[in-house]
Amino acid sequence: MRVNRRRLLTGGAAALAAGAVVTASGVANSAVVDHGFGTDAEPFYGPHQAGIATAPQAHGVFLAFDVKPTDTRSERDTVAAILRLWTVDAARLTAGRPAVADTEPELATRPARLTVTVGLGPGLLGRLGATVPRSARDLPEFGPDRLQERWSGGDLLLQICGDDPVSIAHATRVLTKNVRAMAVQRWRQAGFRNARGADRQGTSMRNLMGQVDGTVNLAPDEFDELVWLGDEVYPGLAGGTLMVLRRIEMQLDTWDELDRESKELTVGRTLDSGAPLTGQRETDEPDFTLARNGIPVIPPNSHIALARHRHDGERFLRRPYNYDDAPEPGQTSNTGLIFATYQRDIDTQFLPVQQRLAQFDALNQWTTAIGSSVFVILPGVRSPEGYLGQELLAG
Amino acid sequence: MRNSAVVFAVAALALAGCTPQHEEHTMAQTVTFADPWASAADTGMTAVFGTLQNTGHHDAHIVSATSPVAEMVELHEVAADANGVKTMRPKEAGFAVPAGGEHELAPGGDHIMLMDLTAPLQPGADVEVTVMFDDGSSLPVQAQVRDFPGGKENYQPAKPHDRG
Numbered sequence: 001m002r003v004n005r006r007r008l009l010t011g012g013a014a015a016l017a018a019g020a021v022v023t024a025s026g027v028a029n030s031a032v033v034d035h036g037f038g039t040d041a042e043p044f045y046g047p048h049q050a051g052i053a054t055a056p057q058a059h060g061v062f063l064a065f066d067v068k069p070t071d072t073r074s075e076r077d078t079v080a081a082i083l084r085l086w087t088v089d090a091a092r093l094t095a096g097r098p099a100v101a102d103t104e105p106e107l108a109t110r111p112a113r114l115t116v117t118v119g120l121g122p123g124l125l126g127r128l129g130a131t132v133p134r135s136a137r138d139l140p141e142f143g144p145d146r147l148q149e150r151w152s153g154g155d156l157l158l159q160i161c162g163d164d165p166v167s168i169a170h171a172t173r174v175l176t177k178n179v180r181a182m183a184v185q186r187w188r189q190a191g192f193r194n195a196r197g198a199d200r201q202g203t204s205m206r207n208l209m210g211q212v213d214g215t216v217n218l219a220p221d222e223f224d225e226l227v228w229l230g231d232e233v234y235p236g237l238a239g240g241t242l243m244v245l246r247r248i249e250m251q252l253d254t255w256d257e258l259d260r261e262s263k264e265l266t267v268g269r270t271l272d273s274g275a276p277l278t279g280q281r282e283t284d285e286p287d288f289t290l291a292r293n294g295i296p297v298i299p300p301n302s303h304i305a306l307a308r309h310r311h312d313g314e315r316f317l318r319r320p321y322n323y324d325d326a327p328e329p330g331q332t333s334n335t336g337l338i339f340a341t342y343q344r345d346i347d348t349q350f351l352p353v354q355q356r357l358a359q360f361d362a363l364n365q366w367t368t369a370i371g372s373s374v375f376v377i378l379p380g381v382r383s384p385e386g387y388l389g390q391e392l393l394a395g
Numbered sequence: 396m397r398n399s400a401v402v403f404a405v406a407a408l409a410l411a412g413c414t415p416q417h418e419e420h421t422m423a424q425t426v427t428f429a430d431p432w433a434s435a436a437d438t439g440m441t442a443v444f445g446t447l448q449n450t451g452h453h454d455a456h457i458v459s460a461t462s463p464v465a466e467m468v469e470l471h472e473v474a475a476d477a478n479g480v481k482t483m484r485p486k487e488a489g490f491a492v493p494a495g496g497e498h499e500l501a502p503g504g505d506h507i508m509l510m511d512l513t514a515p516l517q518p519g520a521d522v523e524v525t526v527m528f529d530d531g532s533s534l535p536v537q538a539q540v541r542d543f544p545g546g547k548e549n550y551q552p553a554k555p556h557d558r559g
Contacts, residue, residue, distance in 0.1 A: 072515060081519020088539065100432050101444070101502075101541045181435065181518050181542050 038110030046380045047239040051117035060161040060321040064154025065183035087387035090116035099174045112164035119157035119375030135346035142358035151371025154186045163196040191321025191338040212274025236392030239379030247371030249336040255366045266362045268302030303363045306356040316343035423532035425451025431538035437515040442506040449492040456529040457490040466511035482551040502546030518542045
């Protein structure tokens, strides 16, 4: 009997066979190695902060702080002090080492790809006298939005991601308590994707409406052009990026009222595979011109038809997390998406897409943005002598 | 990768220890003060912590310390009295850092006490501290100030203060 190599590599039998191999090696490894992925660490030092180009971890916590005014220090000195403390501890915790003065050092030994990403609000940047990137400003409230102050804005952003919620909780506690004299927490949002190992690496996540989310995203070689800030205009920010963070609530009770076909027409993709309604596989290019009986197969006001970039410059990195928090008494769900995007220019990359969606997206009936923030993500720290924002604050 | 580099470095040091004709170093040259930090305080007194590591062949003894932000600096230990109540007091013998070993300065244990602060120590700032060894050498360190609520034992001076 001959085995067709191509069929083996692509067919269902191959998946079974590959699964068997993985399982066997997993068992073999477990006899030798006494740890799982807990000791996996993402590099901290480099031209960019980790947590953006990093393959999305299973959990993410986003925290915003406002700088407390003090009589004893200038705001600039206070911000520098916060960034120095965060740099020292983030470098240690992401490497699996306890923070300085860590009261729970045992919680630091399993970073599980922990990343800490720090940003400054455009308002704070302006107060510090920095050149604020032109498009870094609070977004307006779009038509369907119901923005709440408690989920919006802030002077400082901490994005803490990792594959283990325990190391995230520890990092969150350490980084928060160490700046409590200088900054007050404004909001905190915790999110999750599929658990690590639950699926093949690189699989698009599903949001809690059941849709495959994040199919169209940037390739690694597109980050320089579409994500990282250049040094030509904004001193001290080269290698950083602009982040939009929108908290999007899902109305699952009314979404439930829709039949499956209506849900698929709303999104423009099938629910099972995530394929566009004109294709077979998730990665198939949607054909927006295809019509049956004169009616477009993908409705023009479906989510993917409007979210689709009209030219290459309308693309940005999406790195969303689901949230599923405790509902208010009497409610059945408090569910949605922490929609985090990263781009060089919000005006040219993000806004055109957002304006189309705000105006026409069929999904708007079941989704509502309740929080909106913009942060300037600082460049990375290149060596242990440096600290986050050093160049910006020295200038 | 990083771990193997550390192992290699440690092995190299161990090999160096086997060489009979090593140079004589001052204590300050063989001792490093790892992860130094100070507890934040506006006035009064506060403490400096960290890990003293001695890569030399002889024990190193720290006998005193100074800091530009404190009128007086003492080397302290924390000890429980007959009732089990912990107090801190000057450690007359100073801190010994064993050859090839370390001595930890931590809340609830030995620490360097900065007294009569001349300026507030605010979180995120750096404080200069210089530790002096009994061979006359000295080691300057920069301790990062941290907001830390622990390590607040009662202070029991070596001799009763003259309050007059």
